[in-house]
Amino acid sequence: MSPLAPTEASALLATLPAWQADLATGKITRTFRFDDFAQAFGFMAEMATVSERMNHHPEWFNVYNRVDVTLTTHDAGGLSPRDIDWARVADQAFARRAA
Numbered sequence: 001m002s003p004l005a006p007t008e009a010s011a012l013l014a015t016l017p018a019w020q021a022d023l024a025t026g027k028i029t030r031t032f033r034f035d036d037f038a039q040a041f042g043f044m045a046e047m048a049t050v051s052e053r054m055n056h057h058p059e060w061f062n063v064y065n066r067v068d069v070t071l072t073t074h075d076a077g078g079l080s081p082r083d084i085d086w087a088r089v090a091d092q093a094f095a096r097r098a099a
Protein backbone atom coordinates (compact mmCIF):
# COMPACT_ATOMS: atom_id res chain seq x y z
CA MET A 1 0.00 0.00 0.00
CA SER A 2 1.37 3.42 -0.90
CA PRO A 3 1.09 6.46 1.38
CA LEU A 4 -1.11 9.44 0.56
CA ALA A 5 0.57 12.25 -1.34
CA PRO A 6 0.96 15.37 0.85
CA THR A 7 -1.64 17.46 -1.00
CA GLU A 8 -4.15 14.62 -0.86
CA ALA A 9 -3.41 14.03 2.82
CA SER A 10 -3.91 17.73 3.60
CA ALA A 11 -7.26 17.82 1.79
CA LEU A 12 -8.53 14.74 3.64
CA LEU A 13 -7.22 15.96 7.00
CA ALA A 14 -9.15 19.19 6.56
CA THR A 15 -12.28 17.03 6.97
CA LEU A 16 -10.97 15.71 10.33
CA PRO A 17 -10.40 18.92 12.33
CA ALA A 18 -10.16 17.17 15.71
CA TRP A 19 -7.06 15.24 14.61
CA GLN A 20 -3.50 16.58 14.82
CA ALA A 21 -1.35 15.66 11.88
CA ASP A 22 2.39 15.22 11.72
CA LEU A 23 3.00 14.87 8.02
CA ALA A 24 6.75 14.50 8.56
CA THR A 25 6.22 11.24 10.46
CA GLY A 26 2.99 10.29 8.66
CA LYS A 27 0.94 10.07 11.85
CA ILE A 28 -2.31 11.55 13.09
CA THR A 29 -3.37 11.73 16.72
CA ARG A 30 -6.48 12.53 18.72
CA THR A 31 -7.36 12.36 22.41
CA PHE A 32 -10.89 11.20 23.25
CA ARG A 33 -12.28 12.00 26.71
CA PHE A 34 -15.24 10.22 28.26
CA ASP A 35 -17.21 10.41 31.49
CA ASP A 36 -15.46 7.42 33.00
CA PHE A 37 -13.48 4.24 32.32
CA ALA A 38 -16.54 2.21 31.32
CA GLN A 39 -17.37 4.70 28.56
CA ALA A 40 -13.77 4.84 27.36
CA PHE A 41 -13.47 1.07 27.29
CA GLY A 42 -16.82 0.71 25.50
CA PHE A 43 -15.49 2.99 22.77
CA MET A 44 -12.30 0.94 22.57
CA ALA A 45 -14.28 -2.29 22.31
CA GLU A 46 -16.38 -0.85 19.48
CA MET A 47 -13.28 0.40 17.65
CA ALA A 48 -11.47 -2.90 18.23
CA THR A 49 -14.23 -4.60 16.23
CA VAL A 50 -13.99 -1.93 13.53
CA SER A 51 -10.21 -2.41 13.47
CA GLU A 52 -10.55 -6.13 12.88
CA ARG A 53 -13.10 -5.55 10.13
CA MET A 54 -10.86 -2.96 8.44
CA ASN A 55 -7.67 -4.91 9.17
CA HIS A 56 -6.29 -1.62 10.44
CA HIS A 57 -5.20 -1.20 14.03
CA PRO A 58 -4.49 1.84 16.16
CA GLU A 59 -1.64 2.63 18.48
CA TRP A 60 -3.54 3.74 21.55
CA PHE A 61 -3.17 4.45 25.23
CA ASN A 62 -5.91 4.46 27.81
CA VAL A 63 -5.94 5.79 31.32
CA TYR A 64 -9.30 6.01 33.14
CA ASN A 65 -11.54 8.18 30.91
CA ARG A 66 -8.97 9.12 28.27
CA VAL A 67 -8.02 7.34 25.05
CA ASP A 68 -5.03 8.70 23.08
CA VAL A 69 -5.02 7.39 19.53
CA THR A 70 -2.21 7.48 16.98
CA LEU A 71 -2.84 6.29 13.44
CA THR A 72 -0.34 5.44 10.78
CA THR A 73 -0.06 2.71 8.18
CA HIS A 74 3.00 0.64 8.94
CA ASP A 75 2.73 -1.21 5.63
CA ALA A 76 2.82 2.12 3.74
CA GLY A 77 5.38 3.87 5.90
CA GLY A 78 3.04 6.79 6.47
CA LEU A 79 -0.56 7.94 6.19
CA SER A 80 -2.93 5.98 3.99
CA PRO A 81 -6.67 6.14 3.28
CA ARG A 82 -7.15 3.50 5.99
CA ASP A 83 -6.01 5.98 8.65
CA ILE A 84 -8.46 8.55 7.35
CA ASP A 85 -11.29 6.00 7.28
CA TRP A 86 -10.53 4.73 10.80
CA ALA A 87 -10.39 8.31 12.14
CA ARG A 88 -13.73 9.13 10.55
CA VAL A 89 -15.44 6.05 12.01
CA ALA A 90 -13.92 6.84 15.44
CA ASP A 91 -15.20 10.42 15.28
CA GLN A 92 -18.68 9.10 14.47
CA ALA A 93 -18.57 6.51 17.27
CA PHE A 94 -17.43 9.18 19.73
CA ALA A 95 -20.12 11.65 18.61
CA ARG A 96 -22.83 8.99 18.98
CA ARG A 97 -21.59 8.03 22.46
CA ALA A 98 -21.42 11.68 23.54
CA ALA A 99 -24.97 12.33 22.27
Ligand SMILES: C[C@H](O)[C@H](O)[C@H]1CNC2=NC(N)=NC(=O)C2=N1
Nearest residue numbers: 055056057058072073074075076
Ligand atom coordinates in the same frame (compact mmCIF):
# COMPACT_ATOMS: atom_id res chain seq x y z
C1 LIG B 1 -0.70 -8.53 8.13
C2 LIG B 1 -1.71 -7.44 8.35
O1 LIG B 1 -2.65 -7.43 7.34
C3 LIG B 1 -1.05 -6.10 8.39
O2 LIG B 1 0.06 -6.12 9.25
C4 LIG B 1 -1.99 -4.94 8.75
C5 LIG B 1 -2.68 -5.09 10.09
N1 LIG B 1 -3.04 -3.82 10.70
C6 LIG B 1 -2.39 -2.69 10.39
N2 LIG B 1 -2.62 -1.57 11.07
C7 LIG B 1 -1.95 -0.45 10.83
N3 LIG B 1 -2.20 0.65 11.56
N4 LIG B 1 -1.02 -0.42 9.86
C8 LIG B 1 -0.73 -1.46 9.10
O3 LIG B 1 0.13 -1.38 8.22
C9 LIG B 1 -1.44 -2.67 9.36
N5 LIG B 1 -1.22 -3.75 8.64
